[in-house]
Amino acid sequence: xxxxxxxxxxxxxxxxxxxxxxxxxxxxxxxxxxxxxxxxxxxxxxxxxxxxxxxxxxxxxxxxxxxxxxxxxxxxxxxxxxxxxxxxxxxxxxxxxxxxxxxxxxxxxxxxxxxxxxxxxxxxxxxxxxxxxxxxxxxxxxxxxxxxxxxxxxxx
Amino acid sequence: xxxxxxxxxxxxxxxxxxxxxxxxxxxxxxxxxxxxxxxxxxxxxxxxxxxxxxxxxxxxxxxxxxxxxxxxxxxxxxxxxxxxxxxxxxxxxxxxxxxxxxxxxxxxxxxxxxxxxxxxxxxxxxxxxxxxxxxxxxxxxxxxxxxxxxxxxxxxxxxxxxxxxxxxxxxxxxxxxxxxxxxxxxxxxxxxxxxxxxxxxxxxxxxxxxxxxxxxxxxxxxxxxxxxxxxxxxxxxxxxxxx
Numbered sequence: 001x002x003x004x005x006x007x008x009x010x011x012x013x014x015x016x017x018x019x020x021x022x023x024x025x026x027x028x029x030x031x032x033x034x035x036x037x038x039x040x041x042x043x044x045x046x047x048x049x050x051x052x053x054x055x056x057x058x059x060x061x062x063x064x065x066x067x068x069x070x071x072x073x074x075x076x077x078x079x080x081x082x083x084x085x086x087x088x089x090x091x092x093x094x095x096x097x098x099x100x101x102x103x104x105x106x107x108x109x110x111x112x113x114x115x116x117x118x119x120x121x122x123x124x125x126x127x128x129x130x131x132x133x134x135x136x137x138x139x140x141x142x143x144x145x146x147x148x149x150x151x152x153x154x155x156x
Numbered sequence: 157x158x159x160x161x162x163x164x165x166x167x168x169x170x171x172x173x174x175x176x177x178x179x180x181x182x183x184x185x186x187x188x189x190x191x192x193x194x195x196x197x198x199x200x201x202x203x204x205x206x207x208x209x210x211x212x213x214x215x216x217x218x219x220x221x222x223x224x225x226x227x228x229x230x231x232x233x234x235x236x237x238x239x240x241x242x243x244x245x246x247x248x249x250x251x252x253x254x255x256x257x258x259x260x261x262x263x264x265x266x267x268x269x270x271x272x273x274x275x276x277x278x279x280x281x282x283x284x285x286x287x288x289x290x291x292x293x294x295x296x297x298x299x300x301x302x303x304x305x306x307x308x309x310x311x312x313x314x315x316x317x318x319x320x321x322x323x324x325x326x327x328x329x330x331x332x333x334x335x336x337x338x339x340x341x342x343x344x345x346x347x348x349x350x351x352x353x354x355x356x357x358x359x360x361x362x363x364x365x366x367x368x369x370x371x372x373x374x375x376x377x378x379x380x381x382x383x384x385x386x387x388x389x390x391x392x393x394x395x396x397x398x399x
Contacts (some may be wrong), residue, residue: 004236004237004238007235007236008236008264011232011235011236011317014317015317015321016321018318018321019321022321022325026325026332032278033276033333034280034334035278035279035280035333035334035335035336036334036336037334038334043297044396056334062227091273092270092271092272092273093270093271094202094203094271094272102336116273116274117273118272118273118274118277118336119271119272119273120272120336120338121271121272121338122205122338122339122340122350123203123338123340123356124199124349124350125200125207125210125342125349125350125351126200126350126351126354127198127199127200127201127351127353128198128199128200129198130200130201130351131201131372132201154318
């Protein structure tokens with residue numbers, strides 16, 4: 001075997017092993033790599049609820065209620081489970097019903113008290129006229145996963 | 157072909173011919189892409205005018221990965237087949253790729269504050285791109301850390317190849333884990349989810365960023381190859397003068 005072939009084999013085997021190692025590490029740490037948990041994760045008790053967690057999903061249609069002194073109450077859904085959330089503070093511009101959000105806070109009983117609310121932007125980009133036309137023709141459903149059924153976000 | 161252009165002199169000829177064409181293509185593509193992106197394309201139904209940050213952010217992020225692939229492949233060719241021009245290409249690519257990565261992080265942050273409500277979050281996509289930025293910096297630091305440049309290229313080539321593991325992690329982070337960052341809009345099974353009026357300026361900008369990279373790469377490589385030749389010539393002269 002020529003020296004350059006030796007080096008090539010060594011590099012290929014090295015990279016292969018490294019890839020396997022990385023895959024194992026990432027699988028093992030999956031719980032700490034995910035940025036947020038779905039209402040289903042919490043309902044099924046997959047998440048320790050005694051510490052701060054991030055809860056993500058879609059803001060349920062018709063669930064947003066402005067209460068006194070900048071407190072907003074709403075529900076987060078992933079299609080299967082729903083969790084009640086309250087938040088005191090200013091909401092991001094993209095926060096609206098049907099939109100994805102990620103909230104950070106603690107679960108107190110069955111109520112999730114959020115200390116931070118982030119809006120999640122989906123992968124759809126279009127001019128307002130196109131969005132209006134889609135809504136008029138009835139081909140529009142809020143939530144990215146319904147617009148692209150092949151790739152449901154809330155299914156995760 | 158690798159073997160053919162492994163000869164620095166042949167490569168210099170090619171680079172000299174290509175440079176003006178790449179420069180011209182960059183200017184034309186960037187002018188068209190910026191005009192369409194910043195003025196002639198519609199605002200987004202949700203983000204409004206802020207969507208225009210995408211026309212810089214996406215090409216920069218794309219190039220951050222593209223340059224890293226170029227860097228790692230050149231470094232590997234340099235390490236395994238000992239092609240001198242490949243090492244020069246890897247060294248020339250690193251700072252360009254680092255700049256693209258920084259630009260992607262910066263524009264993403266500027267977009268994130270008004271849209272998400274946060275400048276930065278530690279989700280899988282953002283974190284893995286930050287790691288990519290540090291890989292570039294690490295490559296450059298390691299490459300120049302040795303007195304003997306050969307040892308520097310060897311050590312840094314290994315780092316560049318190890319860092320290749322991060323490339324699929326960046327690309328698929330938004331599919332494998334829950335992230336705040338959106339999933340892919342362009343490269344996906346059911347086709348792009350960006351309206352054509354916004355997709356065209358984006359493609360033009362990606363084209364402009366690519367030709368810009370190749371253009372600056374040619375300039376940087378020509379500079380380094382010329383420097384090496386000059387140094388060799390001076391050394392010969394000095395030896396002749398000494399003898």
